[in-house]
Amino acid sequence: MTSKTRLNSDLIIRAAVRIADEEGVEALTLATLAQRLDIRSPSLYNHIAGLPELRRLLSLHGLEELRSELLHAAVGRAGEGAIRAMAYAYLGFARAHPGLYELTLLSSKQEDAEWAKVANGIAELVVRALESYRLDPAAAIHTARALRSLLHGFASLERHGGFGLPFDLNESFAEMVGLFLAGLQAQSAGPENGRKSD
Known part of the structure; x- marks a missing residue:
């Protein structure tokens, strides 16, 4: 049994992540967590x-x-290079930690200030990467949301077996990111498309 001196929040989080990733979010209960840690469930309430x-x-x-x-x-990196790299990092995270990734979507409540701060930090990273396209603030937010929707949609469909045709998923992902970037480049080509005026 795990001793009290060894049990701490970090150990609990790591064990919970393993359960969520390996067995799925629904398998994560206090009972399964206690079993994984080799302790009694009441000990977790400390x-x-x-x-x-x-x-x-x-x-x-x-x-x-x-x-x-x-x-x-x-x-x-900046501009296209940064966005492409972040897109692959996003998918890599969702693939490596499917349960943990799913859990990142569960507490999307703006009244949770701590959660909102971290989530907004991610959005700010994407908006900064878009600066070279000289989008106005509103267009940058819309574009960041579009990118997130694309990445989450692909990751979710892949996770749930939504791609049935025998084509390489990595190639499909590369095509998707390329199309997004081509559209972004076209959008930012003129001032009438949300580009900042000089």
């Missing part, structure tokens, strides 16, 4: 208030991990 709090903590952890991956991918 560190978390219950399953809802655990899921919120995992959502925050997942967002922070995703932001770190995107930031690392974008370092030293």
Whole structure:
């Protein structure tokens, strides 16, 4: 049994992430977590208030991990290079941590200031990568949302077996990102399409 001195929030989060990734979010209960940690379930309440709090903590952890991956991918890059790198980092995170990725979507409540701060940090990374396209602020937000929708849609469909035709998924993803970037370049080509005026 895990001793009390060893049990801490970090250990709990890591074990919960493994369960969510390996067995699915629905398999994550306090009972399965306690079993994974080789402790009694009541011991968990010394560190978390219950399953809802655990899921919120995992959502925050997942967002922070995703932001770190995107930031690392974008370092030293700008414009198309940064967006392409972040797109692949996003998909890589969703593939490597399917359960944790799903949990990042569960606590999207603006009244949760801590969650909103981390989520907004991710949005700001994308908006900064779009600066070279000289979009006005509203167009930049719309474009960032479009990119997120594309990436989440692909990751979700892949996760749930939504692509049945025998074509390479990595090639499909590359085509999708390329089409998005081509459209973005065309959109930013003229001032009438949301480009900042000089």
